[in-house]
Structure formats: C-alpha cells, structure tokens
Amino acid sequence: MTVARIVELLDAKVLTGEEQLGLEVSSACGADLMSDVMAFVKEKVVLLTGLMNPQSIRTADLLDISVIIFVRGKKPTEEMLELARQSRMTVLSTKYSMFLACGRLYEAGLHGGGTRIIE
Amino acid sequence: MKYRYEVPGDDFSLAGKASTEVKHILNQLGVDPVTVKRTSVAMYEAEINMAIHAGGGVAEADISPERILITMTDTGPGIPDIELAMKEGYSTAPEWIREMGFGAGMGLPNMKRNADELKIESVVGKGTKVSIMIKLNLGAKPQPGTEPDPGAAGGSR
Numbered sequence: 679m680t681v682a683r684i685v686e687l688l689d690a691k692v693l694t695g696e697e698q699l700g701l702e703v704s705s706a707c708g709a710d711l712m713s714d715v716m717a718f719v720k721e722k723v724v725l726l727t728g729l730m731n732p733q734s735i736r737t738a739d740l741l742d743i744s745v746i747i748f749v750r751g752k753k754p755t756e757e758m759l760e761l762a763r764q765s766r767m768t769v770l771s772t773k774y775s776m777f778l779a780c781g782r783l784y785e786a787g788l789h790g791g792g793t794r795i796i797e
Numbered sequence: 798m799k800y801r802y803e804v805p806g807d808d809f810s811l812a813g814k815a816s817t818e819v820k821h822i823l824n825q826l827g828v829d830p831v832t833v834k835r836t837s838v839a840m841y842e843a844e845i846n847m848a849i850h851a852g853g854g855v856a857e858a859d860i861s862p863e864r865i866l867i868t869m870t871d872t873g874p875g876i877p878d879i880e881l882a883m884k885e886g887y888s889t890a891p892e893w894i895r896e897m898g899f900g901a902g903m904g905l906p907n908m909k910r911n912a913d914e915l916k917i918e919s920v921v922g923k924g925t926k927v928s929i930m931i932k933l934n935l936g937a938k939p940q941p942g943t944e945p946d947p948g949a950a951g952g953s954r
Contacts (some may be wrong), residue, residue, distance in 0.1 A: 711895075713903035716838045717910070729898040733845075736813035737898075740820060740837035742830065757810070 688772035695768030712737040806853025816841040835911040862936035875921035
C-alpha cells in the first residue's frame with residue numbers, strides 16, 4: 679500500500695514529507711507507549727500514535743520508521759515537525775481514533791507483521 | 798573514537814538527542830542497520846531513564862572496530878533492586894512519564910534484549926552507571942571515505 683493510499687483511506691492531512699507519498703509500506707504498528715514500539719517493532723512499519731511529544735518522532739527515527747500518523751485529530755508542534763523534516767519523515771494527521779484508523783488500514787489490506795512474536 | 802554528551806534532566810523533550818547523534822555516527826561508519834537499530838534502542842532507553850529518574854547525567858560512546866561501548870553515568874537516586882527493575886512491566890515511573898509515552902516497565906528489558914552485554918552498577922543515594930556493549934564488525938570491511946566528521950557530530954569532545 680502506498681502512503682498516498684493511506685492518506686486517502688484516513689482522510690489525512692500531510693503535514694510534512696510529501697515527497698514520500700509514493701512509498702510502498704507493508705506493515706503498521708499502533709501504540710502510544712514508545713517503549714512498546716521499541717520492544718516489538720522489527721521491520722520498517724508505519725507508526726500510528728496519539729503520543730504528542732518529540733519522543734514519538736525520535737523513537738520513529740531511531741527505528742528507521744519513515745511514516746508516522748497522528749490519530750484523533752492531534753496536531754504536532756512545529757518543533758516536532760522540524761525534527762521529522764530533519765529525519766526525512768512523512769507526518770500525517772487523521773481525525774480517526776486509533777481503533778478506527780488501524781481498522782481502516784487493516785480492512786484495506788495493510789496487515790500486521792514487522793513485529794516480534796509475543797510469547 | 799570517543800564521544801561525550803550531557804543528558805539534561807530538566808527538559809524531557811531533549812531526551813534521545815544523544816542517541817540520535819550516535820545513530821548517525823554509526824550510520825556514517827557503515828555499521829549494518831540491524832546493529833545500528835539495536836544500539837539506538839538500548840541507548841535511547843538508557844537516556845530516557847536517566848532523564849526520568851536521575852535528573853540527567855552523562856552519556857559516553859566509545860567506538861572501536863570490534864565494539865561500541867556506551868556508558869551512562871548519573872548521580873540520581875540509584876536502583877534499590879536491580880533484579881526487580883529488570884522485570885518486564887515493573888516500573889516506578891510517575892504518572893506524567895506514562896503520559897509522555899514511557900514508564901511501562903520496558904526500558905531495562907529493552908536494553909537487555911538489544912545489548913550483547915549489559916552491566917548495571919547502582920548505589921542507592923549515589924547514582925547509577927549503565928554499561929552497554931554491542932559488537933561491531935568494522936575491522937572486516939574498511940569503508941574508506943566514511944569517517945565521520947567529529948565536528949559534525951556535535952557532541953564529540
């Protein structure tokens with residue numbers, strides 16, 4: 679699925695990183711706890727989060743996550759967007775809740791994967 | 798190569814900056830992406846811990862062709878029971894830290910999972926020293942022209 683398709687499915691605003699709209703993504707992770715993201719993400723994923731501070735961008739950057747979607751209509755600060763630009767990350771904002779945003783992407787074929795198996 | 802960073806304890810939004818810089822250095826050195834990611838995660842969790850619990854501290858990275866050694870030293874309250882602190886889900890972080898996306902009791906387990914060697918020395922009331930060693934394999938394939946510019950790294954001394 680392309681980032682452009684995600685934008686369409688989530689009726690999302692592209693806040694930065696428009697040049698990556700053609701990027702193909704194959705898995706996603708939804709979490710507000712960054713330690714959980716770091717514990718379970720193994721491959722490149724799209725990160726859906728409601729965590730509205732620079733640590734969400736830093737966590738994504740350290741894990742080579744290049745697309746981050748803020749759910750529940752939250753708007754990142756300019757400081758966060760600047761961090762994202764420095765890391766060449768695409769930042770989207772959707773009015774859908776975490777559950778609905780994940781559900782819409784899953785239904786459209788973006789399944790899980792890319793995470794460690796939880797015993 | 799040795800790098801040294803001050804981790805502030807009063808501005809949580811800056812926590813992770815040192816880890817991001819070390820990540821860029823490893824990328825410039827041509828370290829493989831999996832190892833870079835493991836190093837980044839382990840160091841970032843240690844940096845977050847230092848900012849949350851210890852009021853900041855000093856992060857040092859010592860890179861040789863065989864390994865990277867990260868040492869995080871603080872003068873915070875110390876860890877009374879390290880074994881307990883290593884358990885997934887155990888956390889003493891205050892509520893506001895959870896609101897910041899951390900404090901779920903995954904920090905030390907995440908460090909252990911990603912490090913080749915993890916050593917925690919702590920004295921209650923004095924402080925904590927966390928040493929993280931991750932093996933590198935830089936000697937095997939020299940990468941001419943990819944030496945990082947210490948000036949560009951920002952935190953080098």
